Amino acid sequence: MKTLKKFGKATNIPGALASLTSLLSNQLRMSRKRSLQMGAFLAALTLIPAAPALAAKECKQSNSDLYVSKAPAVVLITALNINPYRMDDRIQLTTGSGFIFDDQGLIMTNSHVVFGAQALNVTFNDGTTLSAKLLGADPIFDLAILQIPAPKTGKLPALSFGDSDAIRPGDKVVAIGNPMGMNLTITSGIVSAINRILPERPRMLSLPMIQTDTPINPGNSGGPILNGCGEVIGIASEILGHAQNIGFAIPSNLASSVVSQLVTKGRVIRPWFGVDGSLIDSSLRKIFALPLTDGFLVEAVEQNSPAAIAGITGGSLPVKIGLRAMILGGDVIVAINDIPLKDGDSMQRALDLIQINSRVRLKVFRDGKTFDTEIKVTERPLQPGDVPESPQSFSVRDGQGNNNGKNH
DSSP: OOOOOOOEEEEEEOOTTTOOOOOOOHHHHHHHHTOOOOOOSSOSSOOOSSOSSSSSOOOOOOHHHHHHHHHHHHHHHEEEEOOOTTTTSSSSEEEEEEEEEETTTEEEHHHHHHTHHHOOEOOOOOOEEOOEEEEEETTTTTTTEEEOOOOOOSOOOOOBBBOOOGGTTTOEEEEEEOOGGGEEEEEEEEEEEEEEEOTTTTGOOOOEEEESOOOOOOOOOTTTOTTSSSSEEEEEEETTTTTTSSSEEHHHHHHTTHHHHHHTSSOOEEEEOOOEEEEEEEEHHHHSSSSOOSSEEEEETTTSHHHHHOOOOOOEEEEEETTTTEESSSEEEEEEEEEEEOSSSHHHHHTTTOOTTTTEEEEEEEEEEEEEEEEEEEOOOOOOOTTTTTTTTOSSTTTTTSSSEEOO
């Protein structure tokens, strides 16, 4: 089984039957592009763009110039984590990277670097170290924002976000970060691929990533991936284990779109049904040669979710057709708020109208009969699988304690 590493932490991410926990539109755009095989109620908050249509703008800054002008805005983040459930090795010091994107002291990094930390410090390229406050974190998108005091005089150096829609495979990129604790290291490469879905990732956590061959290592997590103009087009997040120079970055358009919520709410807010499944289409009906109705086939229902409270039931018969695994026997959601679910477009229209605390009318097919029911949509709670390696889960990462630092 393949493993993903968040720069030094091997993550065996749960597989096939990850429960859906969100209803938003970006993953539906993905599912249409992927023949609707990914399931329709996938986690996301913002519209994740499809493949770029326009070429990236031309910039001719050398790597040396990029380093001189942009490295001062990149910082080393040190997180103190405490596991209260252990007698020994309770304390762990971890490090990662981040970058200032607002001259008033806002820093972006990865959630897995700082989530659940007892204390956070930020170190600048001149050696200055400041305490930082966690304003907000989202383990699903693996993004977090820290606050440091703004200087009394002058301004902090800050990076600007570029348009990740405009990048193309082959475009030049550089990474600046703190790999293995080596402060402010620059590496260069290209965009290897876009809209990459990571392997072994639960469907609800799937989002299109930028793949790059720019060397990134433990300690780079949360650092910027810059285009030739020095704009942030990605945030270094993960590497593929047992491979060389296969790294992944969170697109800047996604990162910048959740800044407001992370700063003001402390989290990304997502509507929640609590079901996982697949959209039934004509190809599926032909395969099974069964009188299936159009709609969303519910394969699993999360405990205590709005769907569970409403009595929606999942399947019990696992089947596999080629590379496609499904669980049959569950309810089929035929319509949402009187909008028939015939394809990805119709599901998109239905989901666009759903808000937290709203009551949603469902038409459900079960055992050859159709009936109506209602679900009250609530905010998606944080799930244990969202933070499989967070200190908040009190897992012991590679058995390292207070005598060993950890680079993320």
